[in-house]
Amino acid sequence: MPNDLKDSPETNDFKVNSSFPQKRPRDGRDNAALRIQSLNDLTVGLAPEIVERLRLQNATDKGYVERLMTAMKTPVAKTICRVNLIQSTRGEVLKELQKILSSSVPNLEIREHSLFPDVIEIEEAQLTMKTNSPHSSNLSSCTKPRSDDDASLPTSLFSSWPMRQEKGWPMTHRAILCDRFCGEAVLRGSDIFVRGILAADSGIKAGEKVAVYADIPRTCDGGAAPKKIARGLILDNYNGNCVFLGMGTMACSRSEVFSQSNGLAVSMSLHPTERVGPLLPPLSNVLIKKIMLQNLPSILVANALNPQPGDVILDMCSAPGGKTAHLASLVKNQALIVACDRSRKKMIEARNFFKSLGASCITPLALDSTRCVSIDRSNVKSVKEVIEQAKTNPDDGLKNVKSFSPESFDKILLDPPCSALGLRPKLVVAQQSLREVDKHASYQRKFVAQAVQLLKPGGIMTYSTCTMNNSENEMVVKHILIEYPSMDLISLGLTEEMEASFGRPGLGGFGLTEEQRLLVRRFDPGDAEQDTMGFFVARFRKKL
Numbered sequence: 001m002p003n004d005l006k007d008s009p010e011t012n013d014f015k016v017n018s019s020f021p022q023k024r025p026r027d028g029r030d031n032a033a034l035r036i037q038s039l040n041d042l043t044v045g046l047a048p049e050i051v052e053r054l055r056l057q058n059a060t061d062k063g064y065v066e067r068l069m070t071a072m073k074t075p076v077a078k079t080i081c082r083v084n085l086i087q088s089t090r091g092e093v094l095k096e097l098q099k100i101l102s103s104s105v106p107n108l109e110i111r112e113h114s115l116f117p118d119v120i121e122i123e124e125a126q127l128t129m130k131t132n133s134p135h136s137s138n139l140s141s142c143t144k145p146r147s148d149d150d151a152s153l154p155t156s157l158f159s160s161w162p163m164r165q166e167k168g169w170p171m172t173h174r175a176i177l178c179d180r181f182c183g184e185a186v187l188r189g190s191d192i193f194v195r196g197i198l199a200a201d202s203g204i205k206a207g208e209k210v211a212v213y214a215d216i217p218r219t220c221d222g223g224a225a226p227k228k229i230a231r232g233l234i235l236d237n238y239n240g241n242c243v244f245l246g247m248g249t250m251a252c253s254r255s256e257v258f259s260q261s262n263g264l265a266v267s268m269s270l271h272p273t274e275r276v277g278p279l280l281p282p283l284s285n286v287l288i289k290k291i292m293l294q295n296l297p298s299i300l301v302a303n304a305l306n307p308q309p310g311d312v313i314l315d316m317c318s319a320p321g322g323k324t325a326h327l328a329s330l331v332k333n334q335a336l337i338v339a340c341d342r343s344r345k346k347m348i349e350a351r352n353f354f355k356s357l358g359a360s361c362i363t364p365l366a367l368d369s370t371r372c373v374s375i376d377r378s379n380v381k382s383v384k385e386v387i388e389q390a391k392t393n394p395d396d397g398l399k400n401v402k403s404f405s406p407e408s409f410d411k412i413l414l415d416p417p418c419s420a421l422g423l424r425p426k427l428v429v430a431q432q433s434l435r436e437v438d439k440h441a442s443y444q445r446k447f448v449a450q451a452v453q454l455l456k457p458g459g460i461m462t463y464s465t466c467t468m469n470n471s472e473n474e475m476v477v478k479h480i481l482i483e484y485p486s487m488d489l490i491s492l493g494l495t496e497e498m499e500a501s502f503g504r505p506g507l508g509g510f511g512l513t514e515e516q517r518l519l520v521r522r523f524d525p526g527d528a529e530q531d532t533m534g535f536f537v538a539r540f541r542k543k544l
């Protein structure tokens with residue numbers, strides 16, 4: 001071992017903490033651009049003008065922006081598993097999950113959710129006991145590795161150590177760098193699959209313990225697309241901006257990572273001191289037909305639509321299909337559910353997903369839901385007739401349907417594209433401007449115009465977004481009430497317990513009356529007590 005390394009404080013003192021790694025390049029030449037940060041120090045999430053709008057929306061809440069910015073780079077502290085009732089029951093799944101996870105991750109609490117009858121929640125046991133605040137997760141915990149880790153340091157690493165030290169990479173373990181989507185999934189508890197890795201130290205072997213970093217894409221001036229990193233890069237040649245996420249064990253070698261197109265690459269450590277953020281279990285390959293990982297506010301939507309056997313239901317923007325699958329689960333296939341998305345590719349994937357769940361009552365269609373009302377008023381057909389009479393596309397098996405007769409559906413789920421400000425964690429500074437964010441609102445109104453026509457009198461429609469932006473939420477509700485007098489805003493039909501504890505009323509000051517505000521539900525990541533993604537749901541009934 002080189003002498004200087006013995007003196008390095010990093011040699012025997014691996015830290016998953018706010019100050020690791022903090023070495024900065026000493027010379028300003030070839031490596032000046034490399035920037036390694038800890039999650040604590042990272043400023044990501046939302047563009048300043050968006051944060052300012054959200055601050056103004058929550059002007060009376062003094063600590064809001066600080067909590068929002070912390071929440072935007074951290075995951076929700078609980079893993080939420082929705083049980084597919086077509087394949088199993090919650091009781092059975094609970095037992096199976098407890099059996100599977102207790103042997104691999106002993107430190108978890110796995111229990112039935114008290115508000116949702118088809119939901120199981122999983123969280124780190126310590127968190128429940130220590131505190132209720134999700135933001136006091138172990139972002140700043142500081143620990144030393146077990147001594148046996150120190151003994152197995154990869155000595156070949158040290159042949160290039162002066163350069164590594166200059167760059168600021170860790171001297172204790174070789175390292176890999178994943179893309180930001182993969183990094184976000186890691187924070188949510190996922191392991192790393194080969195496609196997610198961008199760069200790695202040379203010589204990494206299967207079974208080796210590695211330090212895991214995620215690239216934080218830097219956009220050029222003017223918000224241009226971030227520079228692409230060629231997959232397979234040697235880490236020493238990486239000059240980007242990255243964040244440390246924790247330790248993992250390689251499932252394959254470096255050369256296999258970059259020669260294979262799929263498969264597990266790194267199992268993330270389940271030791272709470274060797275990972276950043278809360279301990280969340282990797283569930284991507286667990287009980288895949290029986291559970292679906294979904295955010296709690298998203299689960300609210302299908303419940304609010306309250307599907308019943310025999311209903312004819314339209315999901316106007318279905319892909320990737322989480323909410324449609326939930327509808328099918330709630331009625332155990334006893335309804336006719338039409339799932340639409342403009343993207344044929346996404347719909348083919350969603351069709352395969354529905355099939356894998358046994359959700360046989362769903363008809364997947366690739367169509368534009370902003371123009372899907374039939375203009376031929378002389379030839380009114382039921383939804384069943386439209387589907388039965390349509391030709392099947394020989395290439396992908398999707399039915400060739402483009403429109404439906406007015407007043408065809410009992411229920412409509414409208415979950416249109418939105419600014420998605422509420423999705424977390426975000427390992428990027430979103431480059432959306434306020435203008436771009438607000439453009440979504442006019443697109444959302446186009447879907448509404450179709451939905452109102454397609455709904456039967458007395459029919460129910462839910463409107464939802466995964467954003468906190470008022471122009472896509474409260475102001476769309478106000479627009480619906482003004483433009484479509486046939487639509488009444490009604491309560492979400494939640495239990496009293498849910499009403500009292502889950503989500504908040506809509507914002508004041510954006511066109512809704514006090515009474516109307518209480519009928520909608522809003523979720524905000526800056527609301528630390530709730531610890532959810534950002535979300536909004538409203539429910540309407542068309543007058544008879």
Ligand SMILES: C[S@@+](CC[C@H](N)C(=O)[O-])C[C@H]1O[C@@H](n2cnc3c(N)ncnc32)[C@H](O)[C@@H]1O
Pocket residue numbers: 316317318319320321322323324340341342343346367368369370415416417418
């Ligand atoms: C918020 S996502 C829907 C998520 C989905 N409801 C779920 O829970 O999995 C919005 C979807 O709308 C689709 N979309 C965008 N424009 C559309 C259009 N004109 N017609 C139908 N779908 C559209 C997008 O492809 C995207 O998949």
